[in-house]
Amino acid sequence: MLIPFLIMLREGLEAALIVGIIATYLRQTGRGAWMPLVWIGIFLAVSLALLAGAGLQFVSAEFPQRQQELFEALVGFVAVAMLTWMVFWMRRAAQGLRGELTGALDQAFAHGRQHTWALIGMVFLAVAREGLESIFFLLAVFQQSQSHGAPLGALLGVLCAALVGWAFYRGSLRLNLKHFFRLTGLFILLVAAGLFAGSVRALHEAGLWNHAQAVVFDLSDWLPLDTALGSLFAGIFGYYPTPSVSELVAYLGYLALALCAFFWPRGQALPASAAARG
Template identity: 40%
Template sequence: MFGNYLIGLREGLEASLVVCILVAYLVKTDNRRRLRPLWTGVALAVALSLAFGALLQFGSSTLTFQAKEALGGSLSILSVALVTWMVFWMRRTARHLKSELQGKLDAALAVGTGALVITSFFAVGREGLETSLFIWTAVQATGDGVRPLIGALLGLVTSVVLGWLFYKGALKINLASFFRWTGAMLVIVAAGVLSYGVHDLQEADWLPGLHTLAFDISATIPPDSWYGTLLKGVFNFQPDPTVLQTLVWAAYLVPVMVFFLLPERPTRLVAKPAESRPAAR
């Protein structure tokens, strides 16, 4: 439940901040009449995200076991790739996200109402589709469809509240630090989702080694115990992973975490050459 709460909080807060920046900029520039098309784009993005999540859930339920495992494994790997790209992108752009969005909004205002709807739709829709995909794969990994969804919903609700407080100026935090440390925790969650995806592909006979276990500590950490459930829910921990699962988990987690936590290199400013002046006569 905590892992999915973190996903909902992190992804939802990104979308909430995007909406807050867009709304605040329209209000500040005396463009309140343009708020309706902005909210139209946001509503369409939310509807698309919900429809995508429903399609994943109900569409996969009609598949055979092998096809369902192949689909789940493939989407797990895709979601990990998207989340990895997202955490690195936000780490790099968190400081100037506001100016970037305002620039896009200026261009949309110059074109017209339709462009404003499209701008807000794509700004929020990308986050929504990533959230739907990652939450779905994380829920499949835990094998419990109720508590993970509750955790994700609570995370989304929390992100909306935080976004509203940011807009009102009642809450100020270092967003760069926030996204850095929640991003590090998401990398750990993503490693578990990736391991689960590999196991799915092994069950679908797409990858070998299903019965070659790296270790089995089920007697020490029973999967149905409260601490086994906690570890599975937070880190997608499995007490009896295959060798391939373990190798892929380590090959992803170690380098990605190291590169993510490395300090960012300061941007180098290239000095402009001094303009040559005509010689005095």
């Protein structure tokens, strides 16, 4: 429940932040009459995300077991790629996001009647991107964790993000975006490492990856998956009591590269060796 909540809180907050900046700018520049276009963009984006999620879930349910494992692996890899990109994009863009959006709005309104579609398109793309990313995250998390509280956690995350977005729009909330995205970004990289290792495991179960399958250690007697703590660790960190060599290498390798890039000072180039690996 915690992972879907935090992922949807962050994803929803990114979308709410962008929409909030657009709505605030429209209000401050006397263009409040154009707010219905913002809602149209939100509605279209949410509809697309829900349809995509329903379609992926329906398609996966029709697969035989081996193909389901392959689908789980592919969804996991896509989710890891999107999570990683999201963390580093927001780390870079949070500072200048307001200026970029308001500049784009000014340019759209300078083109006469085209601003109608431009405004809808800006909101649609912002919300749809976060919505489609969320679909892949949630599918990956739901497939690797059978917790019944996961959907509730995701819903609560969306609701909290909407409340924060509304408070931001009303001017009653001043959020330190740099610290928020840094803390949640670090946490999400840990989640992504677990998803990556779980996807490697799914590839093995699909029969497509059979290398380095020796079990590194066995914690089944110490921390079984069917205990509350085991389930919590599995949901948050991708814990598995009997990891193979390939799973452990995938987990630690991803985490080492991601954390190195995450903590590397902005404005400085990575070492040549790290850049070549990335």
